[in-house]
Amino acid sequence: MAAADVEEKLEVAVIECSTPAARALNGIAHTNGLNCTAGLNPFCPNNTGYIEAELEAERIISIVVPTIFGVIVLLGLLGNLLVIVVVMADKHMRNTTNILILSLAVADLLFIVFCVPFTAVQYARSVWPFGSVWCKMVQYLIFVTAYLSVYTLVLMSLDRYLAVVHAIRSMSIRNERNTWMAVTVTWTVFFVVNVPLLLQYDVLHYTHFGQNRSTCINIEHAVSDPNAGKVFQVCFLAFGYVIPLGVVCVMYGLMLKRLLYGVVPGGNQSQESIRAKKRVTRMVIVVVIIFAVCWLPIQVILVLQKFDLYPTTPPLIAVQIASNVFAYTNSCVNPFLYAFLSDNFRRSFQKFLCCSTQPSSRRMDYERTNIRYSEKDTKTTNNSSRVTKNDV
Secondary structure, eight states: OOHHHHHHHHHHHHHHHSOHHHHHHHHHHHHTTOOOTTSOOTTOTTSHHHHHHHHHHHHHHHHHHHHHHHHHHHHHHHHHHHHHHHHHHOGGGOSHHHHHHHHHHHHHHHHHHHTHHHHHHHHHOSSOTTHHHHHHHHHHHHHHHHHHHHHHHHHHHHHHHHHHHSTTGGGGTSSHHHHHHHHHHHHHHHHHHTTTHHHHEEEEEEEETTEEEEEEEEHIIIIIOHHHHHHHHHHHHIIIIIHHHHHHHHHHHHHHHHHHHSOOSSTTSOHHHHHHHHHHHHHHHHHHHHHHHHHHHHHHHHHHHHTTOSOOOHHHHHHHHHHHHHHHHHHHHHHHHHHHHOHHHHHHHHHHHTTOOSOOOHHHHHHHHHHHHHHHHTTTSOGGGOOOGGGO
């Protein structure tokens, strides 16, 4: 590769990894084709007004965005820790759906602890102060936890599909042992397949307005092979968003079809069991929808940027920042959804936070009693009358 080509790609990489304010103002100067020799253009990089405007924009962003990220970290840390403690500590909360909720909470917690604070630092500072190793680890965990979150939602949707459409036949499949195996396999796969990212990311040092700066960036995609970066981003959109959510939509479509036009297997189940299934299914649907809405804008923007289809104008840079915040917010909202949509989670949260020593509520005890009796009675009664732990 010629030295001129390397220098040009390095310049593009520097623009891409500079602060949002810098990208916005550089975009204005470039797209308008401004003449800097006259010294009259406020958006010319050689103009003092341009430099002052960029530095002021950087200063505002470096305060506002990290503050928002700080709130996300605080809420996400407390909320997801609460979910983990409640599921682990209360044996009545351990069923297939809640094990998957536990997996999702752990993935969100990892994202909150190891990713969001360091992204906030990138907004707040013009240098990456954590070194090469932590640069690699942070970016690696960002992609790992993103994949874990969406494919845990796929597992949750599969669990609901089996519970609703194949209620009787899935009884031997939907158990804690198989659920833990599915979670283990999912985590192992995505920790392994993302290992190449550890080799691709590194710290890039550059000069901007005479200042020595640095950032954590995918060096291979930005400098060595930009086309590989395009393929990577499209694959992330496909396998980290479109395909898994498409599978989820198909499963919920089949569930809806069965509920509207067919007799649900296990039709002799108690009304309480049917209501419990509907409540859990509704909660999972809401969690999936919130995830899809939160991650859609940033996924689309990242792909458009790789193909140079996203203009670097101030309004669009503001949209990108908002999309980034929106995606990160998803990691802290799920515990609130559980509290609003699940009676059992709400009671367990209240019990834990209020340090209550009283037994579980009558309704939860009723469901658990049905479970215990059903496990005994299945030896002599028809399977269709059985209420399983997974339905609670």
